[in-house]
Amino acid sequence: MSSPTRAGLVAAGFLATLSGCSPEPEAPSGAPVEESGYGQTQQGERSYDPGAGWNLTWQDDFTGTSLNTGAWTVLTSNWDPVTNNCNFGTGELEYPRAQNVTVGNGKLIITGERTGDNPTDPRCPGNHRSFYSGRLHTKGKVEGRYGKIVASIKIPPGYGMWPAFWTLGSNMSSAGWPAAGEIDILEWHSNEPTWMKSALHWHNGGQADWGTGASRGVDLSQDFHTYEVEWNANSIVFRLDRDFVSTATFGHNESEFQQPHYLILNLAMGGNWYGHPSPNAIDLPWGARKTMEVEWVRWYQPGGSQSLGLTNAGFEQGLTGWNTWGTTSAAISETYNGGHSGSYHLTHWTSGAPFESWTYQTKSGLQAGTYKLRAWFRKGGTFDFARFQVKTCGSCAPAITNLGTYGGYTLLETPAISVPANGYLEFGLHSKAPTHNGSSFIHMDDVELVRL
Structure with a gap:
């Protein structure tokens, strides 16, 4: 062109x-x-x-x-x-x-x-x-x-x-x-x-x-x-x-x-x-x-990429296997508006109060290689930021995909990230919503970690 x-x-x-x-x-x-x-x-x-x-x-x-x-x-x-x-x-x-x-x-x-x-x-x-x-x-x-x-x-x-x-x-x-x-x-x-x-x-x-x-x-x-x-x-x-x-x-x-x-x-x-x-x-x-x-x-x-099993990837067992930093009450497993598969999904939302939440899972002892995270999202309302991210240590800079607005479930993935032998990854959803906006929500479901 x-x-x-x-x-x-x-x-x-x-x-x-x-x-x-x-x-x-x-x-x-x-x-x-x-x-x-x-x-x-x-x-x-x-x-x-x-x-x-x-x-x-x-x-x-x-x-x-x-x-x-x-x-x-x-x-x-x-x-x-x-x-x-x-x-x-x-x-x-x-x-x-x-x-x-x-x-x-x-x-x-x-x-x-x-x-x-x-x-x-x-x-x-x-x-x-x-x-x-x-x-x-x-x-x-x-x-x-x-x-x-x-x-x-x-x-x-x-x-x-x-x-x-x-x-x-x-x-x-x-x-x-x-x-x-x-x-x-x-x-x-x-x-x-x-x-x-x-x-x-x-x-x-x-x-x-x-x-x-x-x-x-x-x-x-x-x-x-x-x-x-x-x-x-x-x-x-x-x-x-x-x-x-x-x-x-x-x-x-x-x-x-x-x-x-x-x-x-x-x-x-x-x-x-x-x-x-x-x-x-x-x-x-x-x-x-x-x-x-x-x-x-x-x-x-x-189909040559290798999918690594995650704990409770579809949130059908509440938040088992997942951690939340920040406003824990803003991160819930629920059935509202349906899951991408199964009945449940992760939601970041509160009824009008401001919040910041980082819901994440970790993997250690990984083989050396290149990895990325995938998941399905719905999102509406206004956020200061909404990030689907993966990083190699708690204080490391993450590889980020910034979420847009999605009326129906949409498959997103993070950028690829390199991991050394016996490596560690921390990954999930990090969002921050402004004051008094109860219409701001994110639904995440069916999370997958893949080694490319």
Whole structure:
């Protein structure tokens, strides 16, 4: 998505190679809206089976009414602070902003709309943009190496629409592009609407590119589809709706694809892939809006990780095996609103009083290796902080995942942490709630410690 030669890559023919709908989001006050008719298909959520041998290690199902900021960062200008460039290196015509990234009805919605405000970042003088849109990423929050990365997405139709689901190497800020590596899982061009375009970019004495794709013979903008990459140490293959496999598999040993990457979702307009069209040529009339809708994003890993048994991982025996520091009355095992499995779950909550609680379990005598913690969460209300964390001693800095808001149970995991031979881990839920907010609650269930 950041490639300045993307147009040439696809045009040269390197085509070898992955649901339900919500209403359009409301327009800003006073803005005229033209009915576009997009996103009106009625169906259940697009199902997906990764196949045997795959474990779900992270997902976002976009429940609730706000974005999980513990996983995602929303860009708010046409200057990218990670890649340090204007218009994302591709001359795109949009200006990302927070109000064009919303969550509702079980979907992430990225909205594109034309504007006469001519916005630009002060660091991009003269680069005034003609559209508002959205761009978000997981850098520093959800990063990983290898696995199966999949999303259920409905893309908007029309000339100039450039929706994308992709990754960049986590060392992007230090290595730069393309030396950090880029995996483009989905890109869509209106000239070939049946194709999921996919690509790879890396450094090999200069910019190196490889392109592929998959088609199922229908206009992909008319419905939700699943877009997937399966990535390991030796090969990368892309799939559309699981069964439509890319026309080629990439065999590799490049260092750019042997390191962690982070995820990006965005809706671009125009740019170099379309030959730098004028804003007037883009199929997005004044007052109309087009949306890129995402039902879910999932990251699977092969089933080779080792799960270590925990005491009372589902809280079916009260808080047996768990300790609480701080406001002990705020940490309870209960059945309210149901467990992820079984009847019970851990809750951090009090009826209006402020609290801080750290509910944790310990493991000692561990084998040397890399570990992470997983659990299922529901969360609402306001907290000073809410952290799912693991650390190697009581006073050590923890590896933290900051919780967002989750209307339904959502699987989260901590960053990986290294443990020496005969090592120790202390892990669990640490939260602090402000004064008099009885609506602030966290439910945690089915905790799992895994050795990678």
